[in-house]
Amino acid sequence: xxxxxxxxxxxxxxxxxxxxxxxxxxxxxxxxxxxxxxxxxxxxxxxxxxxxxxxxxxxxxxxxxxxxxxxxxxxxxxxxxxxxxxxxxxxxxxxxxxxxxxxxxxxxxxxxxxxxxxxxxxxxxxxxxxxxxxxxxxxxxxxxxxxxxxxxxxxxxxxxxxxxxxxxxxxxxxxxxxxxxxxxxxxxxxxxxxxxxxxxxxxxxxxxxxxxxxxxxxxxxxxxxxxxxxxxxxxxxxxxxxxxxxxxxxxxxxxxxxxxxxxxxxxxxxxxxxxxxxxxxxxxxxxxxxxxxxxxxxxxxxxxxxxxxxxxxxxxxxx
Numbered sequence: 237x238x239x240x241x242x243x244x245x246x247x248x249x250x251x252x253x254x255x256x257x258x259x260x261x262x263x264x265x266x267x268x269x270x271x272x273x274x275x276x277x278x279x280x281x282x283x284x285x286x287x288x289x290x291x292x293x294x295x296x297x298x299x300x301x302x303x304x305x306x307x308x309x310x311x312x313x314x315x316x317x318x319x320x321x322x323x324x325x326x327x328x329x330x331x332x333x334x335x336x337x338x339x340x341x342x343x344x345x346x347x348x349x350x351x352x353x354x355x356x357x358x359x360x361x362x363x364x365x366x367x368x369x370x371x372x373x374x375x376x377x378x379x380x381x382x383x384x385x386x387x388x389x390x391x392x393x394x395x396x397x398x399x400x401x402x403x404x405x406x407x408x409x410x411x412x413x414x415x416x417x418x419x420x421x422x423x424x425x426x427x428x429x430x431x432x433x434x435x436x437x438x439x440x441x442x443x444x445x446x447x448x449x450x451x452x453x454x455x456x457x458x459x460x461x462x463x464x465x466x467x468x469x470x471x472x473x474x475x476x477x478x479x480x481x482x483x484x485x486x487x488x489x490x491x492x493x494x495x496x497x498x499x500x501x502x503x504x505x506x507x508x509x510x511x512x513x514x515x516x517x518x519x520x521x522x523x524x525x526x527x528x529x530x531x532x533x534x535x536x537x538x539x540x541x542x543x544x545x546x547x548x549x550x551x552x553x554x555x
Contacts, residue, residue: 240271243370248343251370255345255363261512269362275369279311282476283393285379285418290399291425295463295472296378300336302473303374311367311375312344315360343367358508361392361501390418391500394493395479397472399423400439402431419456421475427460427468436460452489454482514549 242250257265282299284292296312303310336342347360360377367375379389390396398419422443424435439458457475461468483490518524527541 239268240369243268243272243366244275246371248340251343251366252345254366255347255359258362258366259347259359265362269365272365272369276365277368279364279368279372279375280395280476280480281364281368281375281377281393283377283379283389283396284399285389285396286399286423290401291463292378292399295397295399295423295425295461295469296376297336298463298466298469299376299473300342301466302470304336304339304341306473308373309341309371310343311370311372312342312378313347313360313363313367313375314344314378315347315357343370343372358505361504364392388504391497391504394483394497395420395476397421397423397476399425400435401426402429402435420454420479421472422456422458423461423468423472424458425461425463427462432460452486454479518545 239250239254243254254265254268258269284296286292293314296314300310300312336344345363347357347363364375364377377389377393396418398421400422402424422439424432424439436458443456443458459468459471459475461472463469483493515524523545527536527545530536531538531541
């Protein structure tokens with residue numbers, strides 16, 4: 237319980253070390269996470285997502301300032317693209333938030349996507365648990381911004397912010413259904429740009445067309461923000477708090493939200509563990525390399541190779 241006790245007591249170095257070990261898949265990290273889990277469930281997790289260039293990092297930076305002024309402690313996980321050279325995170329987001337680095341009430345960490353299509357890895361989900369057990373009031377998770385496929389964040393966040401800007405090519409990025417399905421609050425950043433009225437009107441229309449989704453009584457607000465000038469950021473915090481109050485007000489909504497969060501988290505953890513264990517075993521046994529060579533020699537096609545490997549594994553697992 238050594239490192240777990242230190243993290244629960246608020247030790248920044250212990251938390252940083254454990255998150256590093258999680259990212260590096262150090263086996264001992266899993267045992268520490270087991271010890272920490274009973275202390276989780278108190279932090280409020282806010283996901284911030286949207287296409288690249290919409291100003292997510294600037295918004296997060298300003299949100300930290302407002303939350304700290306309100307006396308809240310903040311953890312930030314900035315999910316960055318994976319470096320093609322080192323495999324680690326490119327620390328662009330953390331550099332932008334450097335002014336908060338000396339504040340003991342703020343913990344900022346960059347996480348690598350490691351090729352995760354949905355924008356979130358198991359490492360990031362585990363890092364959320366670490367910051368939660370550490371006692372952070374708010375955990376802000378800024379995802380990499382890969383477009384409409386990036387909806388994994390909703391499985392870990394209590395409130396999900398979708399950040400857009402006017403005039404980025406499509407009539408409106410929100411027409412991409414994946415984004416609409418996960419948004420609790422819509423932020424139109426850089427609202428001084430031309431075309432903001434059209435963006436807001438299109439967003440409002442899309443929300444009105446999907447009214448059946450809002451049977452729980454929460455209708456996503458649309459906020460005009462200029463994060464670089466700190467305009468609309470306080471209103472963003474206010475809407476997050478309203479959404480939190482809405483969830484807490486209904487025991488049914490609260491229970492359903494917790495059920496979905498825990499269910500999705502466990503499902504993703506099992507999938508991640510299965511893939512890791514099976515693929516590692518395939519590499520160590522030489523089975524993958526053998527199949528690969530057969531495909532390269534055109535003695536077998538990759539589909540048959542895949543089906544053969546999976547069928548064999550499933551038969552082994554059923555014994």
